[in-house]
Every structure is written in C-alpha cells, then in structure tokens.
Amino acid sequence: MxxxxxxxxxxxxxxxxxxxxxxxxxxxxxxxxxEPDGLSPTRYGDWVKDGIAIDF
Incomplete structure (x- = not known):
C-alpha cells in the first residue's frame, strides 16, 4: 500500500x-x-434557437 x-x-x-x-x-x-428573455435555460434545461425549444 x-x-x-x-x-x-x-x-x-x-x-x-x-x-x-x-x-x-x-x-x-x-x-x-x-427574467427579461423568458425562463433561464440553465435553470429549466430548455434552450431556444430560431424559435424552437431544444434541450440537450
């Protein structure tokens, strides 16, 4: 050891x-x-790109 x-x-x-x-x-x-841009993606796990919600 x-x-x-x-x-x-x-x-x-x-x-x-x-x-x-x-x-x-x-x-x-x-x-x-x-929040000014809607719900925080780091808090709720959804990201918006070109108006489509995506998550990882």
Missing amino acids: TQRATQRPADFVKPAHWTNEPAPKPAPSKQQGP
Whole structure:
C-alpha cells in the first residue's frame, strides 16, 4: 500500500498570494422579478434557437 503524504516537503515555500482566509460569500443576484428573455435555460434545461425549444 502506498503511503499518503500528510505534510508538505520541508523545502516547500508557500506563495505570497496564498491565505488561510475563507473564500468570500457570493454576491446576491441583482435580477429581480421575471427574467427579461423568458425562463433561464440553465435553470429549466430548455434552450431556444430560431424559435424552437431544444434541450440537450
């Protein structure tokens, strides 16, 4: 069985841009009310092309 590494190598240097802070929370959606182009295809799975609804 291969042993799993549990520590970084002794010569590892953490990059300056790394941080221990958690990722920021995503900003709330700015869209209010019904969607301007109809229902969102990523939400409902249907895409409209040339007036024909298609899904994948």
